Amino acid sequence: MTPDHVIVTWAAGDTGGDGLRALLAAYHLRTEAEKGVPVAGQERLPERYRVEVEDPGTAFADDVVLVARRGDIAIGCVVLAAPVEGRAEIKRLWVAPGERGRGVAGALVRAALTRAHATGLRSVRLSVWRWRTTAIALYERLGFTVTESWDSRDDLVCMEHAFGGGGAA
Template sequence: MTDQGEIAILRRPGRALPVEHGLGALLAAYHLRTEAEKGVAVAEVDRLPDRYRAEIADPRAAFADDVVLTARSGDAAVGCLVVTAPVEGRSEIKRLWTDPAFRGRGIASELLGAALAHAAETGVGTVRLSVWNWRTGAIALYERFGFTVTGSWDDRDRLVCMERPV
């Protein structure tokens, strides 16, 4: 059993992730849950779309140009978030996920705060993200951090696009 004591947030360039970092398992849980919420229950990672399987199989390659934040409790990865490399002064936050056994402890808030601090340190002017409209808890979290709904850059139904200046 994992000690549920102190949580550490680690920030690494994707290409510098250790081979076994626990990120793949977090990404698998994230994608499996998302597909189920979309009404396309997938029982195994092998049945996920190719782009998601690629992230799970090799996060170092999938996020090589990005920064990956991982929340750790002891040796276990319990949360993650990806900040994309800036393009025209804008970065995107992706894959915010906390292991359900560790929810309610502020881990998502810590990851989001660390992501915004990273964006500020690197001179990013705007951070954006997209979130499914049924994830009301996540939307409320983003709003608490100053994100507002903006015009969509993604045409998927039920996807809410948000951004905030850094």
């Protein structure tokens, strides 16, 4: 990540700002379109996704949200969901299209892994749509491996990054 990018840990209860809301809206709108169910705007997103966009402070109150910024502009985000049974889950990785190819996604995932490892978790998992081959390749480069699915939805690839005894993420 270049020096003009900063990753900020978003504190629970913060509204997240319009930049985070715009990133989450873009993520969900693109995902729905890729699944073959495009929606006309964020107000037409399924309720479970619309609440994330409208009120990320509440939707992610128990989670860690990392935001990459170029100056004052939010250009990427990732959510590290609250841990369950020693593992957390990465969700909502998104980088603004004009910022892709600059290492932002990798920096966000590495920051999430570092945070998870520092808190003593044994692993981080994620699910990704099979057609997001660039994301899958990134996750593999960062040490994630494909694992048995915990999600019943078709077309998802489930991956996990296990932490070794005492090593850095």
